Amino acid sequence: MALDKQTVAKVAHLARIRVEEDELETLAGEMNSIIGWVEQLGEVDTDGVEPMTSAVDLKLRLREDAITDGDYPDRVLKNGPSTEMHFYVVPKVVE
Amino acid sequence: MSDMLTLTLAEARDKLRAKEITAVELTDAYLNAMEQTRDLNCYITETPEKARAMAKASDERIAAGKAGAMEGLPIGMKDLFCTNGVQSTAGSHILEGFTPTYESTVSQNLWDAGAVMLGKTNLDEFAMGSSNLTSYYGGVKNPYTKAGSNQSLVPGGSSGGSAAAVAAHAAIAATGTDTGGSIRQPAAFAGLVGFKPTYGRCSRWGIVAFASSLDQAGPMTRTVRDSAIMLGAMAGFDAKDSTSLDVAVPDFEAALTGDIRGMKIGIPKEYRVENMPADIEALWKQGIEWMKDAGAEVVDVTLPHTKYALPTYYIVAPAEASSNLARYDGVRFGLRVEGKDLNEMYENTRAAGFGAEVRRRVLIGTYVLSAGYYDAYYLKAQKVRTKIAQDFKNAWGQCDLLLTPTTPSAAFAMDEKIDDPVAMYLNDVFTVPASLAGLPGISVPAGVDKDGLPLGLQLIGPAMGEEAVLRAAGVLETAAGFSAKPALMAA
């Protein structure tokens, strides 16, 4: 499966990373070499094998429903690159 | 002062408690050492004032007979741990200037045990790398150089700043995090003990996430005893981390009995990789002999899926990372580069904020999760991961621990390998399998190569097998008697 420039551009947009047109070729080359290399996993017979999603053999722990956090807007907004009146501010979004 | 810098963490602890030295003196010695070694670029942020204040408070607690396990010991904190009021960058431009209003659980545990923070150590950007060369804040120089050469070598990564700092005596110990070898590989490159505990032993809360199912914090120290002491302070159940192990923290130091008679040490034949340097091959053989001499039984075992660990890792880790790093979008913290609309702002911010390696991994991760490719790549990798973990489970039927080399080479030059990502990834060939399986693995400095560069041997144990790992590591350390000293070291 070779990634072409167009696929790389599409993936870059999905990941919201600007990639200049003249970088696409190099990036496609690098990604192809990595993808080509990982494709050796195809050799492994995984029929009937459950995927491993966690490295611990635990059951999900639940917490009690109680208000134990929040109520500190200044801490939440402290590092905001642009804030006004306790809101984060972004370029206008058109739905 | 210089005497103080050669003390191990355990020795310094004992002298502090015996009031032979004070925490303020010890901290001043290290702050001075940090200045002397600044050329190595171990730290992204130094916190001398905080260090002095913490040391002073430690001396007061020692005087009051209330010393904690790490009381007065000055350490480096990998800049992947969020620290309250102190810039936390993850080695990335995108987090430059980010000052958390919270403290990671592991760093808080260390401060609660009395440790003193010297600063935030350098690392590969978002812990993605094995060289520390991907840091936005510049590469770190390994304090070791080849005999008769002054070419700069990498300290390994991603915890390269921590490794260099501890080796160069710019910290008595440091924290690391290990996703595929990021504690063990730099420890091996810098002649240190690096211990990645069982996944879930140390809380991940407040550590900038790279790959959530793999990330695990651990100590980087000069000795195995230091490692045991520091891990004891870092570890513990944390209700804020759903993958935290709800088990008591053993007295790891007490596990260092020096007695491994009857212990079964497995030697996985698949770790004999092609083109392995003769020095490493020889050291591994030597390690086997040391284990036998100490009364352990050595058995050959097989981990048949070993060769698939790296490609598995390079699907799973980037996939998780692509999602974990989505929050760096210029809205709530960190860098923002404006654009004509929201999407352009995102794209500009993330292009300017992420370095080449991070960008590459995020794109790979996005690709392997995207529509039409998920089953072929991500799901496949998660199934192979099950088989890799099963290999280890099978091995535990025959042995108690595994002994392997830590890395397939010694530290390399700062200008090598950077152009070929896959060649760089091969650094982690021996460390990644245990990461995928969530198992504890320690690297112990065991010898030097023909150029005088440190080499490490790795011991891997079953889940929660830290005590056995430490016990055997202590025996290995004693037998090896590693005594190399870096060329660049504060005195």
Place this chain on the structure above:
Amino acid sequence: MGDIIKGETGDWEIVMGLEVHAQITSKSKLFSGAATNFGGDPNEQVSLVDAAMPGMLPVLNAECVRQGVRTGLALKAQINKRSVFARKNYFYADLPQGYQISQYEEPVVGEGEVQIDLADGTSKSIGIERLHLEQDAGKSLHDQHPSKSYIDLNRSGVALMEIVSKPDMRSADEATAYVNKLRSIVRYIGSCDGNMAEGSMRADVNISVRKAGEPMGTRTELKNLNSVRFIRQAIEIEAKRQVKVIEGGGEITQETRLFDPTKGETRSMRSKEDAHDYRYFPDPDLLPLELEDAFIDECLKSLPELPDEKKARFMADYGLGAYDAGVLVADQETAAYFEEAAKAAGDAKLAANWITVELFGRLNKAGTDLGDSPISAKQIGELIGLIKDDTISGKIAKDVFDEMFETSKDPGVIVEEKGLKQITDTGAIESIVDDIIANNEGQVSAYRGGKTGLLGWFVGQVMKQTQGKANPGVVNKLLKDKLDG
């Protein structure tokens, strides 16, 4: 019966499935300890986890799981003992993590079924595909500034149940009945307050059109409809649009559309351009959720009598018709009000009638609801009691009811104060009847001459003299006896 759209080329049928997002009633958020109250100051009910600060991790709220399972059980659905939280990845200004934690391949609740009650008294079964737990996003305010949007994360991380139906609905009536029924169920069991105005319930409508008997057409998704009225309008407008596009030779694009009630149109949502590629994968910060049988049993035991069960009981025990029973069980307060009134009245049918016709009519006119009714269930029962024991007539009862609605006084007190007690004493009525017959010779002879329709006039005269208090049965009988005899 489904809605039919008359197109230029023939009749079109609408096919719909709904995804309803219902906010789970809980004190704190799905994965953090921040509060969930409505209407807090901006970014006040936000934890570091909700703002997706670096290194923050989710921990699941047990109550949200319990309410999700209870809702699943109330929908007669399969409960999955193992379910998995996944990340749904997309970028949006009010989605701090860059992904929503949701459930994808393995939801906590599987297939189930809901009966909807239609206006003609019939019911229809709507299939439930699944129910899963997920986080809500924050809120973007687009109208505060000409070139900026403002982001408030108070809702970020609030627990939602997404209830996905099968494409079983064929009309706007069915869709709204379905939403009303879901609302009724979640309110009964207390898993969601059902407050659509505050965003506690919102519906996404997947809608397509087809000619009868043809396979399903391409669907569009109408997003975030937050009132039953908007659901109805959006369906009607979108279905017509689709027919127009197809009949005009165009094709429907599978896309997410926004309903604009002020312009009365639906339009494509630019912000959803990546909707086809969410890159779902199991959230590595969480482990699979495993439920014990005992826990599921506890959830089942905790369920109250549900609307359908109550409706069946009202029909069987009180002899109510399907429509009245359906109206009375729509919410628990109404059902309880009815049962108390019926008990006090000793006549369930009369109670049902007085409540659904008189009381609801008055409440509706006053723009209020049963919760604020000035008349208690006991009082309405007493009023019916007064009719039944002939203390007052049905006609007087309406006046008394009006007075009760104004003053909240007991009906007995009003009857006493105003002297409205019915005159059943035959002697007293007879003397009035005699007087009227004696004083209206003309009418009497006309009646006796064959104009028997004048009986009503005589009754009216008696009622006038008694201010309506004479027992109408007695009046009629006496008049007939005397005039005919």
